[in-house]
Amino acid sequence: MADLSIDVVAREAGVHRSTVSRAFSRPEAVKAETREHILRVAEKLGYTMSPLAQALRRKTSTLVPLIVPDITNPFFAELAKTMTEAAGERGYQLMLCVTNGDDVQTAGYLTAMQSLYAPFGIIAPSTRVDIDALMQFDFGQRLVVIDRVDQNAGVPTVTVDSRRGIELAFEHLRSLGHRRIGYVSGIAGTHTAQDRMDAYRDLAEGEPIVLDSGADSEAGGRAAAHFAAMADRPTAIIAANDMVAFGVISALASRGFRVPEDVSVVGFDGLALGARFNPALTTVRQPIADMGSIAIELAEKKAADGSAGHIVLEPELLVRASTAGPRP
Amino acid sequence: MADLSIDVVAREAGVHRSTVSRAFSRPEAVKAETREHILRVAEKLGYTMSPLAQALRRKTSTLVPLIVPDITNPFFAELAKTMTEAAGERGYQLMLCVTNGDDVQTAGYLTAMQSLYAPFGIIAPSTRVDIDALMQFDFGQRLVVIDRVDQNAGVPTVTVDSRRGIELAFEHLRSLGHRRIGYVSGIAGTHTAQDRMDAYRDLAEGEPIVLDSGADSEAGGRAAAHFAAMADRPTAIIAANDMVAFGVISALASRGFRVPEDVSVVGFDGLALGARFNPALTTVRQPIADMGSIAIELAEKKAADGSAGHIVLEPELLVRASTAGPRP
DNA sequence: CTGAAAGCGCTTACAG
DNA sequence: CTGAAAGCGCTTACAG
Numbered sequence: 221m222a223d224l225s226i227d228v229v230a231r232e233a234g235v236h237r238s239t240v241s242r243a244f245s246r247p248e249a250v251k252a253e254t255r256e257h258i259l260r261v262a263e264k265l266g267y268t269m270s271p272l273a274q275a276l277r278r279k280t281s282t283l284v285p286l287i288v289p290d291i292t293n294p295f296f297a298e299l300a301k302t303m304t305e306a307a308g309e310r311g312y313q314l315m316l317c318v319t320n321g322d323d324v325q326t327a328g329y330l331t332a333m334q335s336l337y338a339p340f341g342i343i344a345p346s347t348r349v350d351i352d353a354l355m356q357f358d359f360g361q362r363l364v365v366i367d368r369v370d371q372n373a374g375v376p377t378v379t380v381d382s383r384r385g386i387e388l389a390f391e392h393l394r395s396l397g398h399r400r401i402g403y404v405s406g407i408a409g410t411h412t413a414q415d416r417m418d419a420y421r422d423l424a425e426g427e428p429i430v431l432d433s434g435a436d437s438e439a440g441g442r443a444a445a446h447f448a449a450m451a452d453r454p455t456a457i458i459a460a461n462d463m464v465a466f467g468v469i470s471a472l473a474s475r476g477f478r479v480p481e482d483v484s485v486v487g488f489d490g491l492a493l494g495a496r497f498n499p500a501l502t503t504v505r506q507p508i509a510d511m512g513s514i515a516i517e518l519a520e521k522k523a524a525d526g527s528a529g530h531i532v533l534e535p536e537l538l539v540r541a542s543t544a545g546p547r548p
Numbered sequence: 549m550a551d552l553s554i555d556v557v558a559r560e561a562g563v564h565r566s567t568v569s570r571a572f573s574r575p576e577a578v579k580a581e582t583r584e585h586i587l588r589v590a591e592k593l594g595y596t597m598s599p600l601a602q603a604l605r606r607k608t609s610t611l612v613p614l615i616v617p618d619i620t621n622p623f624f625a626e627l628a629k630t631m632t633e634a635a636g637e638r639g640y641q642l643m644l645c646v647t648n649g650d651d652v653q654t655a656g657y658l659t660a661m662q663s664l665y666a667p668f669g670i671i672a673p674s675t676r677v678d679i680d681a682l683m684q685f686d687f688g689q690r691l692v693v694i695d696r697v698d699q700n701a702g703v704p705t706v707t708v709d710s711r712r713g714i715e716l717a718f719e720h721l722r723s724l725g726h727r728r729i730g731y732v733s734g735i736a737g738t739h740t741a742q743d744r745m746d747a748y749r750d751l752a753e754g755e756p757i758v759l760d761s762g763a764d765s766e767a768g769g770r771a772a773a774h775f776a777a778m779a780d781r782p783t784a785i786i787a788a789n790d791m792v793a794f795g796v797i798s799a800l801a802s803r804g805f806r807v808p809e810d811v812s813v814v815g816f817d818g819l820a821l822g823a824r825f826n827p828a829l830t831t832v833r834q835p836i837a838d839m840g841s842i843a844i845e846l847a848e849k850k851a852a853d854g855s856a857g858h859i860v861l862e863p864e865l866l867v868r869a870s871t872a873g874p875r876p
Numbered sequence: 877c878t879g880a881a882a883g884c885g886c887t888t889a890c891a892g
Numbered sequence: 893c894t895g896a897a898a899g900c901g902c903t904t905a906c907a908g
Contacts, residue, residue: 880907882905882906884901884902884903886899890895891896892893
């Protein structure tokens with residue numbers, strides 16, 4: 221397999237290099253039998269074209285970056301998984317780039333992808349990155365943004381309707397009989413965290429009860445402490461996302477509060493992990509797989525006609541074991 | 549930034565293209581002031597070298613694939629996270645490749661990485677892939693294997709001492725007073741699952757109690773059902789990994805068994821997620837970050853002198869809230 | 877439909 | 893220490 225290039229295939233097949241190139245890249249431009257012969261020879265030799273050389277010549281590759289702040293966050297892991305498939309089906313090769321929410325890292329990836337001739341990229345930004353700054357990069361123009369609404373820059377976006385999601389959680393809880401419903405923000409890193417919090421404040425009847433609004437992994441612990449210290453406790457809690465819900469339930473349990481007997485908890489995301497939590501988590505599901513494939517479509521559309529679509533998907537309620545009626 | 553190539557920098561700096569190349573790639577081969585001048589001009593123009601063109605010419609790149617079966621498994625996610633950093637520090641660019649445990653996908657990645665001139669790769673194989681078959685690929689010779697012992701092919705490996713890990717779990721449980729200690733295998737996908745099971749059988753005093761040995765995500769549920777149906781139940785359970793432990797605890801809880809009051813559970817992996825589980829999981833920690841950087845070192849060592857090192861790391865017990873003494 | 881030529885952006889012996 | 897030349901593995905107008 222050493223030194224297998226287009227020229228050795230050409231020689232072996234008795235044609236010119238350019239004909240071999242066409243046989244692979246523009247089959248309709250080659251006589252059928254010539255092409256078949258070339259392909260057979262290539263197959264026999266075990267030849268495949270060098271994507272490197274192709275990208276250099278064509279000035280475009282099939283490498284598509286997915287830029288996320290943290291892959292150990294299961295939301296991004298699930299996104300990465302489904303997008304790998306969505307990209308593969310369309311002939312792209314997804315390249316996962318993890319930034320840790322860092323501006324400089326993000327910028328580094330953008331210039332790298334530019335020089336790798338990536339046709340476009342998908343970014344799920346953390347709050348710490350400034351989209352407008354990203355747009356200063358050449359590659360910024362070819363980005364589509366997931367999970368963050370940003371209409372002002374001609375950037376295509378795909379998000380889930382945060383307000384509708386919080387509404388679903390409220391409807392479910394109220395139908396169970398809950399009236400005092402608290403909220404825990406926490407592990408931010410995404411702009412949707414803010415949208416969800418806003419929706420909660422709008423939809424809460426009476427006084428909103430925000431147990432914690434921190435953005436770190438200790439939010440659950442603080443929320444539980446706050447809850448324990450309250451005189452008039454809420455009977456149910458909505459968490460800004462599933463990871464926060466896990467933390468809240470766990471911290472609540474270590475203080476002796478049982479879910480859902482003592483207090484109901486609803487998450488937001490619909491992570492597969494939630495089904496295996498103790499108790500299995502009732503949550504608002506985001507259609508993660510759809511987000512991935514739609515992001516790719518938006519990117520292709522923008523490349524084709526310059527249009528920046530903004531797709532908002534509908535969330536869905538997943539009722540499991542972390543919610544029940546309030547104590548009589 | 550359009551059409552910025554080595555030649556425009558050369559022209560602007562008044563030197564030959566080859567001098568610009570050296571200024572970047574072999575600084576000691578250029579007179580200091582020439583180099584500084586070139587670098588200044590490049591900086592002003594916003595020029596960086598094309599990694600594509602470099603790889604094509606040098607026949608080696610800095611792209612290092614990390615091949616894992618499933619990124620939504622937090623073990624692989626944590627591995628990916630720490631390896632991204634370890635690779636970055638050494639001047640490599642980690643490229644995450646997700647196979648879903650599929651042979652064909654894996655093979656596809658190997659040929660792709662070969663044609664991208666990757667210097668080496670790291671693979672955390674699922675049980676379904678045959679390492680020996682992988683070695684048939686040119687790129688197979690440049691692989692280092694994580695979490696799977698495989699001495700027979702000159703492949704470097706880095707693993708954790710499974711037997712020692714299980715031993716730690718037993719020691720902890722026995723010191724708490726447990727005598728009947730069960731085991732749940734499950735979510736395999738890794739060869740270490742087998743090693744851990746073997747260690748359990750060896751170390752169990754009296755009759756081993758294997759509650760479930762399945763390899764799917766339902767293992768927890770079946771194990772809990774089995775447990776509930778037993779006359780003489782174990783007072784503690786060791787799970788083959790943290791994800792299985794989560795499933796077992798959750799399924800146990802839904803049948804009314806409380807952890808650790810009714811039964812203690814120990815996991816294996818040391819996932820960050822375990823600290824936020826309900827209850828926080830006692831577990832055998834694998835030094836995931838070390839595994840990543842050692843894998844890279846082994847790969848570099850093999851590239852340098854052809855040697856295939858086999859590193860076995862020590863696990864460590866993390867005592868949290870899922871274990872306690874047995875019911876009196 | 878096929879071939880010959882130029883060139884994508886680099887590197888690296890080889891001279892000087 | 894620097895330059896000129898050849899070449900990595902391809903693609904794509906341009907002829908024929």
